[in-house]
Amino acid sequence: MGQNGAGKTTLVKHFIGLLRPTRGRVLVDGVDTRNASVAELARKVGFVFQNPDHQLFSETVEEEIAFALRNFGFSEKTIKERVDWALNLLDLTRYRKTSPFMLSGGERKRVALASVLAWDPKILILDEPTIGQDAYQKERLRHFIIQLNQQGKTVIVVTHDIEFVAECEPRVILMANGRIIADGEAREVLTDPTLVKEASLMPPEITQVFIRLNDFGFPRKVLGVYEAKRLILEYLRGRAGK
Amino acid sequence: MSVFEGLRFRNISSPIHRIDPRAKFIYVCILFAIAVLFSQLIPLLILFFSQIPLVIMAKVKREWLRLMRGTMFFAALIFITNMISLYFYGGYPSLLSIIERSVAMTLRFIILVESFSIFFATTSPDMLSLSLEQMGVPYEFCFAFITAIRFVPVLAEEAQSIMDAQKARGLELERGNFIKRIRNYIPILIPLIVSAIRRSMELAEAMESRAWGASKKRTNLYTLKMGVKDYLFISISIIILVLSLYVCFFVYIPSLAELIRFG
Numbered sequence: 001m002g003q004n005g006a007g008k009t010t011l012v013k014h015f016i017g018l019l020r021p022t023r024g025r026v027l028v029d030g031v032d033t034r035n036a037s038v039a040e041l042a043r044k045v046g047f048v049f050q051n052p053d054h055q056l057f058s059e060t061v062e063e064e065i066a067f068a069l070r071n072f073g074f075s076e077k078t079i080k081e082r083v084d085w086a087l088n089l090l091d092l093t094r095y096r097k098t099s100p101f102m103l104s105g106g107e108r109k110r111v112a113l114a115s116v117l118a119w120d121p122k123i124l125i126l127d128e129p130t131i132g133q134d135a136y137q138k139e140r141l142r143h144f145i146i147q148l149n150q151q152g153k154t155v156i157v158v159t160h161d162i163e164f165v166a167e168c169e170p171r172v173i174l175m176a177n178g179r180i181i182a183d184g185e186a187r188e189v190l191t192d193p194t195l196v197k198e199a200s201l202m203p204p205e206i207t208q209v210f211i212r213l214n215d216f217g218f219p220r221k222v223l224g225v226y227e228a229k230r231l232i233l234e235y236l237r238g239r240a241g242k
Numbered sequence: 243m244s245v246f247e248g249l250r251f252r253n254i255s256s257p258i259h260r261i262d263p264r265a266k267f268i269y270v271c272i273l274f275a276i277a278v279l280f281s282q283l284i285p286l287l288i289l290f291f292s293q294i295p296l297v298i299m300a301k302v303k304r305e306w307l308r309l310m311r312g313t314m315f316f317a318a319l320i321f322i323t324n325m326i327s328l329y330f331y332g333g334y335p336s337l338l339s340i341i342e343r344s345v346a347m348t349l350r351f352i353i354l355v356e357s358f359s360i361f362f363a364t365t366s367p368d369m370l371s372l373s374l375e376q377m378g379v380p381y382e383f384c385f386a387f388i389t390a391i392r393f394v395p396v397l398a399e400e401a402q403s404i405m406d407a408q409k410a411r412g413l414e415l416e417r418g419n420f421i422k423r424i425r426n427y428i429p430i431l432i433p434l435i436v437s438a439i440r441r442s443m444e445l446a447e448a449m450e451s452r453a454w455g456a457s458k459k460r461t462n463l464y465t466l467k468m469g470v471k472d473y474l475f476i477s478i479s480i481i482i483l484v485l486s487l488y489v490c491f492f493v494y495i496p497s498l499a500e501l502i503r504f505g
Contacts, residue, residue, distance in 0.1 A: 018406045038409040047410040053440070054400070055407040057432035067429065071412030101436060115411065 002175035003200030008158045017041045046121030050128040052112035056100040065115045086118040105132040123154040130161045166204035166223045174199040191221040258300035258364045262472040263373040269479045273357040276486045283346040302363045321348045
């Protein structure tokens with residue numbers, strides 16, 4: 001996470017070999033990116049770009065998803081299975097034969113995501129996935145990321161949507177001016193107002209409330225809604241008990 | 243994309259930047275004419291090197307170098323086609339003269355690109371549009387022309403993003419035979435065209451919402467006026483043209499090969 005121009009996208013582009021380091025080296029799954037082509041790396045690393053319009057070109061959504069699978073040389077039978085699976089996963093089955101250009105911005109974004117997930121990469125990079133998604137789709141996306149993570153995949157999300165991150169509670173890396181300024185658990189990093197401010201962000205709203213409620217004996221490091229509810233109820237019950 | 247970089251306007255201040263676009267345009271036209279007038283190597287060499295002080299004065303040296311590098315591919319192409327055609331059909335006495343002639347033709351092309359670059363790198367699109375307007379071109383055409391120029395770097399940047407996005411989906415541009423390679427560019431061209439169309443629609447909407455074309459008669463904040471230095475610049479250009487015409491028709495120009503032999 002970090003402000004515009006902090007170097008987030010530049011950093012993740014190194015993970016797939018679109019940019020190569022001028023100094024030092026980048027290892028992806030043990031492979032030095034300088035010795036591998038983008039296509040080889042892409043087999044392992046799925047990169048979903050911020051702007052879906054930069055990759056959509058096919059006549060149908062189905063074809064769009066199959067494109068990368070063909071590039072990687074999957075058999076036609078596997079391609080069909082994978083396409084069905086990806087369409088279903090992202091709630092796009094009814095658009096199967098639609099032109100991707102006819103879809104709304106949020107839907108195009110999902111098509112782009114589906115087209116990457118289809119080849120089941122080990123590492124997934126999502127650049128600003130929450131832009132243009134409504135609350136329901138964001139919630140789905142969040143579940144989905146958690147689910148992928150539980151399947152043992154690495155999911156890297158580039159975003160400034162702090163509420164979205166707070167609910168996932170992942171490892172958070174904050175960046176500012178091309179440098180990493182913090183790296184740690186969301187609970188530690190996102191509840192530190194000075195760090196978060198340095199990255200031009202605001203702490204999650206729940207955290208802001210709890211920082212202000214510190215005088216009443218509430219802890220500062222609170223991220224989730226349910227956690228907040230539990231803490232407030234405990235406090236109210238304690239007062240009622242007195 | 244380095245070729246486009248060399249044609250992009252650099253917003254800095256230099257004596258060349260301050261010359262009236264119309265004067266510069268006349269200069270570029272004269273330069274064109276002279277480059278086409280001569281087919282011998284020596285005058286073209288002089289013409290090529292005479293541009294370098296201008297480039298330095300305009301402070302666009304880096305862009306100019308980059309442009310030169312960008313034109314290398316086409317320059318090589320022109321050189322090779324000239325070599326081949328002159329070798330078989332030219333009836334030239336020696337290999338040396340064929341090479342000299344081919345180099346001259348290549349240089350002619352480079353001079354054309356070079357003068358274009360000086361013009362575009364030192365003339366802001368606004369000034370260009372203004373000068374077109376003052377020459378009596380309807381504003382709609384000026385606007386379309388300027389917008390087209392302005393979108394070149396934007397499109398170049400976008401093409402790069404699209405290439406990145408498709409490479410990340412396993413597209414390998416350099417793979418396969420000739421036909422396959424051309425087909426490889428389809429996933430890049432289609433998003434590029436679609437987004438250009440989308441962008442132009444958005445631009446049209448934004449312009450209409452800001453009442454573009456509401457009043458029949460437009461006035462401009464600035465009007466271009468030719469000053470003493472502009473007239474001086476034009477006069478020098480014309481003198482150079484007259485001199486070149488004289489040299490071209492009345493002076494024998496030796497070839498480099500002859501110079502080496504007798505010099």
